[in-house]
Amino acid sequence: MKAAQLTLLQKRLPESPGINGRDEYLNSVVLVLLILISGEYHFVFEQRSANIPQGGEICFPGGKFEEDKDLSREETAIRETTEEMGIPADKISIIGRLDSIVAPMGAIVDAFVGVADIDVHEIKANPNEVARVFTIPVDYFQKNEPETYFATVKVHPSYTDEQSGQEIITFPAEMLGLPERYSQPWGKLKYKILVYKTQEGIVWGITARFIYDVINKLSCKN
Template identity: 45%
Template sequence: MKQTQLKQLKKTLTDLPPLTDMAEYLQSAVLVPLLWIEGEYHFVFEKRAPQIRQGGEVCFPGGKIDATDHSPKMTAIRETCEELGCAKETIELLGNLGMQIVPTGMLVHAYLGIVHEKLEHFQISESEVAEVFTVPVAYFLQNEPELYNCEVRVHPYAIDRETGEKEIFLPSDTLNLPSIYHEPWGAARHKVYVYRYQEKMIWGITAKIIYHLMQQLQAIEKEEDKKP
């Protein structure tokens, strides 16, 4: 490697994204919307329409990042406007909540924002959203989530349940890889957070975003309590 190449590499490294293999993931963005209702902030949740992917689940508004979106932030705002039927001008973006990695191969960019609109004025997209409801932020500050685990493994092949045929993804034997890689390996534990609110089940990546946000808010509260 030449010194000129090293200097150019140094410049490139400073501009690398948080994950160097981000392009290999399906990327989406969500907005965590806040509404001011009766003297306190509420989170706005959607229940997905039954006919779409993951129908019936509770989530925040958002979706896949389109090629025409200039940034994940733009995706989050666009999807929120489409799904909730609110105007872009009513959304006050507060900041970036970071990026979550889903074991199924997805990156989720999350943003926090206030929607300056009344819940009853939303014109939800019925093709995507079955129901919209709110939960006070205070509920999540006062209630810890249930914590479960899923096992995540790397599978070098899959067996078709109907035909019994084996589809090889990684030819471990012909590549002469160690025998441990001829069968599924890894067995890592993936944390799954669950909040129960009335009859609603808020779980998965949505609950994880809330949990980490509550951790930040609780840390802020502790710092404020220390002040004279």
């Protein structure tokens, strides 16, 4: 590499680093939605309809970032909230964003925090995607710590085809002359899973992580 190329490299290094390999993940966006009820802010949750992926689970509104529809991830958050909860876009105010989550199941989730200027009874959920909408006071999560569990995450160089039962090798470590250990699942990442138990049901996983992030920011003394 010549000196001129070093200068070129320096110019092209990002001012704000992103995530290497982002395009290899499912990129989704959620809106951590707040609503004011009797002078107290509540989180607004939805329970997913039984006939869609992750049916029956509790989450915030959100979905896949679509370049042909959205100019930004903020637009994704608002669009999905409007589609799922029927809240007009002009009734949603974005106040900021949270740190993104890179989930081991192959998704990167970006999150915005927003406030809905609407009465909770005016929310008209899309029954094709949402079984019900409910709120829980932010104060509840400030007073109740989540339970913590762990899942072990490993890298698998092969998988078993469901139809044929044959092993499909996706990373030929032996053929590449790599150490034998890479021909078997490797790694032992302990992925933390947070669980909040509420009267409305279990709130866990990525949704719980975003809640925990908000609560930590509220409790920070600085």
